[in-house]
Amino acid sequence: MPALILLFSGFKCGGPAKAVADKPATTPAFNLITEKQFNDLFPQRDKFYTYTAFMQAIKELGMIRVKITRRAVSVYQFIRTDKNTGKATVIRQDADWNEAWAKVKPDSTYIIDYGNFCNERDPLINKKELAAFFANVAHETRHGLNGSYTDGLMLIHEDNTSLDYFGDSDEYPPVKGKKYYGRGPLQLSFNGNYGYASDMIFGDRHILLNNPDLVTTNPVVAFKAAIYFWMTPQTRKPSAHDVMTGKWQPDAADKAAGRVPGFGMVINIINGALECNLGENNPGMLDRIGFYQHFLARLGVTDANCACSCGKMQHY
Numbered sequence: 001m002p003a004l005i006l007l008f009s010g011f012k013c014g015g016p017a018k019a020v021a022d023k024p025a026t027t028p029a030f031n032l033i034t035e036k037q038f039n040d041l042f043p044q045r046d047k048f049y050t051y052t053a054f055m056q057a058i059k060e061l062g063m064i065r066v067k068i069t070r071r072a073v074s075v076y077q078f079i080r081t082d083k084n085t086g087k088a089t090v091i092r093q094d095a096d097w098n099e100a101w102a103k104v105k106p107d108s109t110y111i112i113d114y115g116n117f118c119n120e121r122d123p124l125i126n127k128k129e130l131a132a133f134f135a136n137v138a139h140e141t142r143h144g145l146n147g148s149y150t151d152g153l154m155l156i157h158e159d160n161t162s163l164d165y166f167g168d169s170d171e172y173p174p175v176k177g178k179k180y181y182g183r184g185p186l187q188l189s190f191n192g193n194y195g196y197a198s199d200m201i202f203g204d205r206h207i208l209l210n211n212p213d214l215v216t217t218n219p220v221v222a223f224k225a226a227i228y229f230w231m232t233p234q235t236r237k238p239s240a241h242d243v244m245t246g247k248w249q250p251d252a253a254d255k256a257a258g259r260v261p262g263f264g265m266v267i268n269i270i271n272g273a274l275e276c277n278l279g280e281n282n283p284g285m286l287d288r289i290g291f292y293q294h295f296l297a298r299l300g301v302t303d304a305n306c307a308c309s310c311g312k313m314q315h316y
Contacts, residue, residue: 045153058221262307272315
């Protein structure tokens with residue numbers, strides 16, 4: 001399966017974010033799904049992917065909050081707070097941060113609280129978010145019979161591991177001898193994304209840049225990488241989390257492009273270039289929708305107005 005191209009180079013923000021209260025170490029996600037349910041949803045999963053690792057990833061990453069501030073067009077500062085200790089650390093500040101030309105541009109700020117994963121709204125919305133997350137995870141890692149919806153979490157990396165997946169990145173340059181092909185539940189790929197994920201997860205960009213195989217050898221890190229992607233906005237794109245919780249609303253440009261809140265918008269975020277604005281019969285889009293409807297039913301919730309298709313949405 002081809003790796004996702006997840007280029008997290010910036011954010012489109014509407015002004016300073018409001019202060020948010022810290023979440024407790026345990027989240028309602030622990031109450032949304034039991035180990036038996038998890039195992040039943042993924043009966044053919046690779047033994048690498050366990051319920052225990054998933055829950056540990058939720059708990060540990062849930063204690064991280066990151067304040068992202070942008071100056072000018074693409075000059076960033078990241079402040080990462082460990083909610084266990086209250087310690088805030090600047091983990092990224094671009095070289096041009098203090099340049100006069102950057103300072104005169106209005107700042108935009110976005111706060112990502114990873115403790116909000118499936119934990120920001122009421123239980124029904126949280127379950128719908130979990131179903132949407134599982135649907136995309138299952139599609140990206142499936143290896144079996146079309147339409148069975150039993151074959152998710154089978155692949156720990158993409159089939160073709162010969163490609164380097166190097167991209168231009170001043171902040172996250174590739175390390176000689178390492179390859180950044182798709183790994184983990186959402187097939188993280190490209191050096192820029194490994195470095196960005198490493199900043200968020202560890203507070204140190206070098207950990208995953210130097211050792212991208214951690215995403216395929218440490219199941220907790222693998223699930224953290226997937227949750228990180230789900231929760232983190234991309235350039236011009238909202239996060240999948242904000243879409244599924246109703247926080248994102250389309251602006252005039254989005255409306256003109258046919259983008260509306262719902263599961264279809266999540267597909268657009270993850271793989272819009274290959275699956276969206278291509279009509280209603282795209283196999284990848286239909287497989288994601290099928291998984292979503294399957295997991296909704298198994299989790300005992302519905303999404304009658306899901307806006308599941310992205311067949312008429314322009315991709316970014």
